[in-house]
């Protein structure tokens with residue numbers, strides 16, 4: 001078993017967009033409304049209660065501080081403050097139920113592997129298979145239906161194993 005961390009957006013990003021109503025680093029207006037889809041929130045990774053939870057949509061670059069070339073896209077966070085998902089914990093079960101795309105990248109933002117899951121029981125083997133590849137440095141997980149970025153998975157000993 002390869003140990004890994006589940007990395008979500010920084011607390012600071014969520015704080016800033018909630019405070020300013022603008023996408024941090026981009027300055028685009030953020031959009032707040034009542035959830036019409038499950039999300040999830042990119043900070044706590046909990047899915048939204050449709051018709052009840054309020055969410056903020058904003059522009060975010062999941063490659064920031066990882067790669068020299070940005071690739072921004074839209075993501076959601078809860079309007080009200082929530083707890084950041086701890087890196088050492090696996091993905092929440094409610095997230096595993098979603099159709100997910102796993103993109104395995106090597107440094108330089110080179111896409112070396114791509115797999116899609118709809119079965120929660122397939123997720124751990126998918127992650128292990130990808131992290132077992134020497135050409136994969138980190139994994140981006142996206143929502144297969146919407147295409148939006150959700151989180152990053154990296155080896156615990158990132159930098160020494162590959």
Ligand SMILES: [Zn+2]
Pocket residue numbers: 041042043044045046077078081082083
């Ligand atoms: Zn949240």
